[in-house]
Amino acid sequence: MRNKLKIGLFGFGCVGSGLYEVLNQSGLFNAHIEKIVVKDPAKDRSLPKNQFYYDPDVILEDLEINVVVELIDDAEAAYEIVTKAFKKGKHVVSANKKLIAEHLIELLTLKDEYGVSFLYEASSCASIPVIRNLEEYYNNDSLTGIEGICNGTTNYILTRLNNELRSFEEILKDAQDVGFAETDPTLDIDGFDSKFKLQILILHTFGLITTPQEVLNIGIRHIKEKDILFAKEKGYRIRLVSFARRIEEKIVAYVAPQFVRDSSFAYDINFEFNGVSIEALFSDKQVFIGKGAGSFPTASAVLSDISALQFDYKYEYKKLDECKATLANEAFLRAFVSSSDPESLKQIEFLEVDEEFVSQDYAYKVGTISLSQINHDLYRTHPELFISFFADSEICLHDPTKENKKAVNV
Numbered sequence: 001m002r003n004k005l006k007i008g009l010f011g012f013g014c015v016g017s018g019l020y021e022v023l024n025q026s027g028l029f030n031a032h033i034e035k036i037v038v039k040d041p042a043k044d045r046s047l048p049k050n051q052f053y054y055d056p057d058v059i060l061e062d063l064e065i066n067v068v069v070e071l072i073d074d075a076e077a078a079y080e081i082v083t084k085a086f087k088k089g090k091h092v093v094s095a096n097k098k099l100i101a102e103h104l105i106e107l108l109t110l111k112d113e114y115g116v117s118f119l120y121e122a123s124s125c126a127s128i129p130v131i132r133n134l135e136e137y138y139n140n141d142s143l144t145g146i147e148g149i150c151n152g153t154t155n156y157i158l159t160r161l162n163n164e165l166r167s168f169e170e171i172l173k174d175a176q177d178v179g180f181a182e183t184d185p186t187l188d189i190d191g192f193d194s195k196f197k198l199q200i201l202i203l204h205t206f207g208l209i210t211t212p213q214e215v216l217n218i219g220i221r222h223i224k225e226k227d228i229l230f231a232k233e234k235g236y237r238i239r240l241v242s243f244a245r246r247i248e249e250k251i252v253a254y255v256a257p258q259f260v261r262d263s264s265f266a267y268d269i270n271f272e273f274n275g276v277s278i279e280a281l282f283s284d285k286q287v288f289i290g291k292g293a294g295s296f297p298t299a300s301a302v303l304s305d306i307s308a309l310q311f312d313y314k315y316e317y318k319k320l321d322e323c324k325a326t327l328a329n330e331a332f333l334r335a336f337v338s339s340s341d342p343e344s345l346k347q348i349e350f351l352e353v354d355e356e357f358v359s360q361d362y363a364y365k366v367g368t369i370s371l372s373q374i375n376h377d378l379y380r381t382h383p384e385l386f387i388s389f390f391a392d393s394e395i396c397l398h399d400p401t402k403e404n405k406k407a408v409n410v
């Protein structure tokens with residue numbers, strides 16, 4: 001028996017208007033958008049003005065509406081809408097990664113308290129059906145890692161930097177002109193958006209709840225043309241990767257640029273495309289690739305959530321109860337650090353240096369570093385540094401250089 005879904009839609013921008021179209025074309029006859037709430041009464045829209053409301057309570061206090069679809073671009077207003085919708089016994093579908101990542105525990109507790117469903121497939125990689133797969137399909141296979149290119153804006157910029165060898169500032173400006181980057185690009189280029197998505201992926205991969213403060217995000221703002229040249233000469237491309245891997249009972253997680261080779265799933269994911277690689281004990285690596293943004297692709301994931309609500313679908317979060325792992329507060333890995341000011345390379349302590357180069361206006365080092373010395377403050381206060389890790393190098397919980405020395409002494 002399918003439930004009849006009476007939808008209150010918040011937001012009629014890129015995704016909201018896409019959902020309206022996609023739902024009309026989908027043949028999902030059990031679901032109907034009853035009311036739409038937006039913000040700006042003066043805006044011209046593709047539907048007649050009398051179809052829009054501006055007071056959230058028009059939806060939230062409507063007893064007939066049983067599903068709220070929240071597709072607005074304001075995480076704080078979304079928090080008010082979603083929590084009130086739960087309290088009114090309404091199921092919620094959202095695409096808002098910032099809202100979810102910042103309020104994970106509270107939202108999960110509240111939706112349980114009021115016995116409603118909260119689905120958010122579009123929040124992680126837009127059209128790529130990763131969350132429901134992590135919840136359902138990989139339920140019995142032990143997941144060991146997840147890596148994603150989860151942000152179309154930075155991938156677009158990095159692809160063009162690789163192809164055109166122009167400055168970051170020039171390509172960012174182009175990306176803004178063609179609508180692939182926001183006027184304020186901070187959330188994208190400093191890796192916050194990728195981090196919010198990673199937090200959601202970590203929850204559904206390992207059952208671990210994290211806060212934005214706990215997960216490192218460093219972005220691509222400080223990349224230089226010489227860094228791209230270095231990568232090209234060595235057969236790498238640079239990608240901004242959302243990374244989480246379980247090692248013993250620790251989860252190493254970060255968002256950072258990575259040098260990837262053609263053996264990596266990320267190498268051929270170009271422009272605004274997203275990709276996710278899931279690693280499990282038995283099935284090994286599997287890769288999903290698809291559109292990580294855009295009106296119809298994102299709306300397709302929202303539609304899929306709405307469709308699942310016909311059958312009372314809820315995420316079960318089984319891994320939450322079983323999770324024994326905690327976030328690692330230390331890890332060792334191979335890094336590349338470059339600077340236009342050679343002196344400032346001293347900010348990063350290398351345990352072992354494999355390669356280095358110094359000239360008057362550019363220097364780099366490649367070698368093993370401890371991850372704990374990289375933090376948000378260092379990234380913010382040293383705009384001259386570009387830091388990137390290597391996708392093909394091992395990541396360890398213990399200092400591998402000490403282990404090597406022990407082996408030599410023996």
Ligand SMILES: NC(=O)c1ccc[n+]([C@@H]2O[C@H](COP(=O)([O-])OP(=O)(O)OC[C@H]3O[C@@H](n4cnc5c(N)ncnc54)[C@H](OP(=O)(O)O)[C@@H]3O)[C@@H](O)[C@H]2O)c1
Pocket residue numbers: 010011012013014015016037038039040041043071072073074077095096097122123126292293294295298
């Ligand atoms: N765009 C994508 O490709 C994409 C992909 C994945 C996830 N998402 C997520 O989807 C959500 C929507 O993104 P979008 O790109 O569709 O944004 P958008 O094009 O900027 O549209 C935002 C919509 O939200 C409405 N709005 C803002 N504050 C509101 C409030 N307080 N009450 C009611 N309505 C309000 C705006 O109203 P007005 O029309 O009156 O201004 C507008 O219709 C965001 O959480 C975003 O992160 C987007």
